Amino acid sequence: MPHSPSHPSVPDRRGYFGPYGGTFVPETLISSLTALEAAYLKIAQSRGFKRKLNSLLKDTCGRPTALTLATRLSARLGAKIYLKREDLLHTGAHKINNALGQVLLAEKMGKTRIIAETGAGQHGVATATAAAMRGLACRVYMGAEDTKRQALNVYKMQLLGAEVIEVDSGSRTLKDAINEAIRDWISNVNSSHYVLGSVLGPHPYPLMVRNFQSVIGKEARTQIRKAEGRNPDRIVACVGGGSNAIGIFHAFLDRPEVELVGVEAGGRGPGVGDHAARFNGGRVGILHGTRTWVLQDANGQIGLTHSISAGMDYAAIGPEHAYYRDQGRTKYVQVGDDQVLEAFETLCRLEGIIPALESSHAVAYLLTDEGRPRRGEVVIVNLSGRGDKDVPTLHAEGWLAGRAPGGLA
Secondary structure, three states, X not given: OOOOOOOOOOOOOOOEEOOEEOOOOOHHHHHHHHHHHHHHHHHHOOHHHXXXXXXXXXXXXXXXXXXXXXXXXXXXXXXXXXXXXXXXXXXXXXXXXXXXXXXXXXXXXOOOEEEEEEOOOHHHHHHHHHHHHHOOEEEEEEEHHHHHHOHHHHHHHHHOXXXXXXXXXXXXXHHHHHHHHHHHHHHOOOOEEEEOOOOOOOOOHHHHHHHHHOHHHHHHHHHHHHHHOOOOOEEEEEOOOOHHHHHXXXXXXXXXXXXXXXXXXXXXXXXXXXXXXXXXXXEEEEEOOEEEEEOEOOOOOEOOOOOOOHHHOOOEOOHHHHHHHHHOOEEEEEEEHHHHHHHHHHHHHHHOOOEOHHXXXXXXXXXXXXXXXXXXXXXXXXXXXXXXHHHXXXXXXXXXXXXXXXXXX
């Protein structure tokens, strides 16, 4: 049974969650980060800002999202499996919660230009959407490998008025997109705000993103108590950088009876460059301004990663996740690409829901021997996004070819 650690509701004044976090950036960004923290604490905590953000999330984006009992999946597993339906949000994923919050903050700070990075494209689409809503210019950096497997989202960003910059350096994925976005920000700090998409980066980003995403857990806590009269036994979420997971975990951290499980990308296997499971092969290091668990080689060079889903293909994990793991409050597991595809098909055929490949990692864990629920257990899976973006890739790679039509037993 997980215990309830003595944990801070916010990081300390230096931006640390225990030994993780901090601000490891060029000197030219220190003043901008200090100003961002001051603006966030003053503006984003005001009643007027919260009222505006909540109104937009409700009237434009579709909050609160449903908590859906997956009846056929539940019957198959002999438990009650609830899906927190972030896939039903405007733009198709939880990313709009943070993107809209940061763009509103940037507008209040007098910024006229928005910079973002994206892997699976959902954060890029959400940021481009929020920038269009507020009339701000937007540039999104995306690895060349990801622009190929997420071409639909590239087109969406362009339709929304964003300039999409293809990054052809390094591994040509999310890590490299973040590198370029930070370089842009350093060159344009006076006019631009960098909307970082996960609970990563230098302080105050892990704090800000966590708080903007905490709406997921607040809703889920109220909804599950209404549905079941109690808290769930377990919450499961995929963990790339970790924003959807920390968003739903946060409301339950003080409830030790609720097990919190994050699912990392096991990819093709345990070999170097074959996965993105930071807690299964990584060690403590610094990446993109924060101290956390990182996949790296013996010389400290950032390791290559792989995942079938672009949004999970990142070498580091949010510092708050590393802290709660040390405390024993959260648990992290891995599932492989083949298991993810099985879970993707299972949810399609049993529930009529096409999930994002990222979210399919969370479903996949419940189908493993280790993760299979106990009979009668109440589980919430954070369905962080929908899979429209992944269907063209799966189709192009012939994944559906020759598969038998019809539902699963």
